Amino acid sequence: MNTGINWFRYSSPQAFYPLAGAMAPWFFWAAAVFALIGLYIGFFVAPTDFQQGEAYRIIFIHVPAAWMSMFIYVVMAFWAGVGLAVNTRLSAMMASALAPTGTLMTFIALWSGALWGKPTWGTWWVWDARLTSELILLFLYFGFMALQAAIDDPRRADRAGAVLALVGVVNVPIIYFSVQWWHTLHQGASVSLTKSPSMAASMFAGMLVMALALWLYSIAASLVRVRAIMLERERNADWVKEPGSAPR
Amino acid sequence: MRGSLAGAAGAVLERDLLLALRNRSDAASLLIFFAIAVSLFPLGVGPDPALLRSMGPGVVWVAALLASMLALSRLFAADYADGTLEQLALAPHPLGILVGAKIAAHWLVSGLPLVLIAPVLGLQLDLGGEALLMLAASLALGTPALSLLGAVGAALTLGLRASAMLVPLIVLPLCVPVLIFGAGAVEATASGIGAKAHLALLAALLLPSLVLAPWAAAFAIRIALE
Amino acid sequence: MKWASLAEFLAMGGYGLYVWGSYAVTAAAIALEIVLVLARHRAARRAITSRPDR
Numbered sequence: 001m002n003t004g005i006n007w008f009r010y011s012s013p014q015a016f017y018p019l020a021g022a023m024a025p026w027f028f029w030a031a032a033v034f035a036l037i038g039l040y041i042g043f044f045v046a047p048t049d050f051q052q053g054e055a056y057r058i059i060f061i062h063v064p065a066a067w068m069s070m071f072i073y074v075v076m077a078f079w080a081g082v083g084l085a086v087n088t089r090l091s092a093m094m095a096s097a098l099a100p101t102g103t104l105m106t107f108i109a110l111w112s113g114a115l116w117g118k119p120t121w122g123t124w125w126v127w128d129a130r131l132t133s134e135l136i137l138l139f140l141y142f143g144f145m146a147l148q149a150a151i152d153d154p155r156r157a158d159r160a161g162a163v164l165a166l167v168g169v170v171n172v173p174i175i176y177f178s179v180q181w182w183h184t185l186h187q188g189a190s191v192s193l194t195k196s197p198s199m200a201a202s203m204f205a206g207m208l209v210m211a212l213a214l215w216l217y218s219i220a221a222s223l224v225r226v227r228a229i230m231l232e233r234e235r236n237a238d239w240v241k242e243p244g245s246a247p248r
Numbered sequence: 249m250r251g252s253l254a255g256a257a258g259a260v261l262e263r264d265l266l267l268a269l270r271n272r273s274d275a276a277s278l279l280i281f282f283a284i285a286v287s288l289f290p291l292g293v294g295p296d297p298a299l300l301r302s303m304g305p306g307v308v309w310v311a312a313l314l315a316s317m318l319a320l321s322r323l324f325a326a327d328y329a330d331g332t333l334e335q336l337a338l339a340p341h342p343l344g345i346l347v348g349a350k351i352a353a354h355w356l357v358s359g360l361p362l363v364l365i366a367p368v369l370g371l372q373l374d375l376g377g378e379a380l381l382m383l384a385a386s387l388a389l390g391t392p393a394l395s396l397l398g399a400v401g402a403a404l405t406l407g408l409r410a411s412a413m414l415v416p417l418i419v420l421p422l423c424v425p426v427l428i429f430g431a432g433a434v435e436a437t438a439s440g441i442g443a444k445a446h447l448a449l450l451a452a453l454l455l456p457s458l459v460l461a462p463w464a465a466a467f468a469i470r471i472a473l474e
Numbered sequence: 475m476k477w478a479s480l481a482e483f484l485a486m487g488g489y490g491l492y493v494w495g496s497y498a499v500t501a502a503a504i505a506l507e508i509v510l511v512l513a514r515h516r517a518a519r520r521a522i523t524s525r526p527d528r
Contacts, residue, residue, distance in 0.1 A: 043483075044475050054487035058496045065500070104507050111503075112496040119492050136421045143418035150408045159471045160404045164418055167400060167464060171422050174453070178425035181449075185432065217504065224511045231518035240522055 013090050013230045014239040024223040031216035038064075038209035046202040055119045059203070062112035064211035065105045066130060069137055070172070072102035072218060076144075077169035080162035090226075092158035093233065095165065096148060097226035101218045103141040109134045129183040133176050140168045154233055256341045257349040264353030267326075275357050278319050279365055285311035286369045297374050304373035305383065305434030309427055311369075312362045312387055313394065317416040319358035320398040323350065324469070328406045337473055347469065348462035351399045359391035375438065382437040389450040390430040396454075396461035397422050403468035426453055 010016045042060035049056040076098040083092030110131065117126035125131070147164055151157035234240050268275060289307045290300055300307075327333040327350075336346050366387050367380040375383065401419035405411035433446035477483040486493045 044477075047475055048487070053489060055489035055492055057486065057493050061496055061500050100511075101507065104503055108500050108503060111499050115492040115496045119489050136424055139417070139421040143421065146414055146417055147404060150405070150410055150414055156471060156474065160468065163400070163464060163468050163471065164404060167422065171425075174425050175421070178428045178449075182428045182432065221507055221511055224515055228511065228515040228518045231515070231522060235522060 011088055011090055013093070013234050014237070016090055017227055017230055017239075020223040020227050024220045024227075027216050027220035027223065031213045031220060034209055034213035034216060038206055038213050041202060041206035041209060046206050047200060052120055055116065058112050058116040060206045060210050062109055062116055063207050064214050065108040065112065066134055067211050068214045068218060069102055069105035069109050069134065071215070072098050072105060073137065073140065073165075073172065074169055076102060077165040080158075080165040083158055084162040084166075089158070089233070090230075092162065093226050093229045094222070095161065096158070097222045097229055098218075099141055099145050099148075100225065101221045103138065103145070105214065105218070106134055106138045106141060110138065127183070129176075129180045132183070133179045136175055136179070137172070140172070144168070253341050253345060256339065257345050260336070260346050260349040261353050264350055265356065268353065268357040274322060275361060278315055278358055279361055281318060282311055282315040282362055282365060283369060285314055286372065290373070301374045301438075304370055304375045305379070305431045305438065307373060308366050308369055308383060309387070309390075309431040309434070312366065312391065313420070313423060313427055314416075315362060316359065316391060316394040316398060317419065319354070320395075320402045320415050320419070321412050322358075323354050323399055323402045324406055325402075325411075328472070333406075333469060334473055337470060343466035343469065344463040347399065347403075347466045351395050351462060351465070354399070355392050355395040359395050362391055363387045375434070379434050379438040382434045382443055385447065386430040386433040386443070386450060389447065389454055390426045393426050393450070393454045393457050394423055396457040397426075399465040400461055400468060403465040403472065406469065406472035426450065429453070 010019055038060065042057055046057070046060075048054060076095045079091045079098070080095035082088065083090075083095060113126070113131045113134065114124050117131070118124050144161055144164055148157045148161045151160055231240060286308055289303065293299060293303070324333060327336070337343055339346065363384050366383050370380045370383050398415065398419050401415045401422075402411075404418065405414050408414060429446045429449045433443035433450065436443040436446055484490055484494070
């Protein structure tokens with residue numbers, strides 16, 4: 001396959017730095033556009049829910065954020081694994097760059113979940129399966145970032161973080177399953193935030209568009225962050241030091 | 249050092265047990281912590297027997313979990329500090345097997361005593377005979393899994409400043425399934441439902457850990473030694 | 475979905491606090507992340523250009 005572009009060129013920080021810089025704004029603005037569309041659908045197209053009234057509209061941020069929190073963890077583990085397997089610095093940097101954004105998504109899912117639970121179930125925290133799993137995911141993100149922060153040597157931090165992320169990603173389905181089990185045993189499957197028996201097509205569309213918006217935003221944020229990480233770590237590399245080519 | 253793999257693993261196991269024997273107070277302290285942790289719950293929530301009975305399985309299990317986390321700091325730290333771990337890594341035997349031997353010794357010293365003491369503590373929380381037996385059984389299946397998962401965490405944090413705080417942070421979320429099925433087994437027994445499924449799930453968690461965790465821990469040790 | 479008035483839109487059927495509380499905190503958190511990540515990049519660039527060359 002000859003596409004005329006040597007993609008492997010971009011696996012070096014030097015080549016990827018300007019590419020990431022060029023791409024980030026596009027992803028950000030695309031995210032903004034989709035967010036506007038998604039919010040419009042969520043607030044002006046989707047009808048009122050029969051059971052929960054207008055409170056259910058939190059779903060348009062809660063569920064997409066939860067999806068993204070899980071997705072980013074998997075992507076983070078993927079890049080960490082690639083970095084471990086083929087020893088590329090950039091892959092490991094990407095994993096580290098994704099973690100804070102994934103944590104943010106998890107936090108948004110938890111916060112919106114709490115605010116959804118209060119009017120619906122009367123308490124600020126609901127131990128339903130999704131929220132409990134999100135809480136554990138938050139701890140997994142914290143653990144990854146804490147471990148990397150505690151190790152001074154960047155290469156050791158990369159590799160140790162990768163092991164933890166991979167162990168984590170294998171455990172996430174197990175954790176999710178066990179939390180589901182725990183929840184149905186204790187509550188008889190009655191307390192669940194997302195039990196919308198009939199989801200109108202517009203509701204689902206709204207969630208999908210918002211999920212897309214959050215995904216594009218996450219890419220933008222991670223690209224900017226990986227640029228910062230590249231400068232922090234590659235401080236002594238020639239491509240960074242060259243007086244004429246000060247990184248923009 | 250004996251030449252065969254079994255011999256080497258046996259030597260590692262024997263050495264760790266001998267060292268633990270010489271430092272008996274460490275193991276004793278762990279058991280005392282376990283007992284104190286369990287006692288804190290009634291002090292915190294009140295002595296109502298019905299409440300304690302319903303909380304009992306979870307309380308003992310959480311206390312065992314926390315005690316396991318405490319014990320992990322002794323798994324690799326001493327050997328890492330004095331260079332023994334490096335020697336093990338250089339040995340002509342698979343590090344995973346040798347690490348497995350260390351984890352086995354660690355469980356015998358720090359996990360098995362928890363299993364034996366737990367029913368006594370369960371009595372304090374008014375658990376019945378069958379539930380007490382299930383408590384021991386579930387811990388017997390669960391504490392090895394905790395040691396195995398914990399070993400990976402301990403290996404990742406070798407020589408780091410705040411490792412005592414870091415290890416629980418990175419390991420505890422991974423231990424949630426063991427906690428859920430372990431405490432659930434005791435509750436199921438206490439309420440008459442039967443804990444076969446729980447025990448099967450605990451075994452399902454333990455078996456892959458037995459195979460994978462020593463290897464992952466060995467990998468993490470090599471990362472730390474570089 | 476037709477809202478009768480702006481007031482009704484903001485009230486969200488009585489759940490305004492929860493709905494807008496969710497979205498407001500989300501927006502604030504995202505804004506915070508943007509600010510922090512741009513600041514981190516800026517600081518990294520500054521650390522390079524201000525460092526005396528050997």
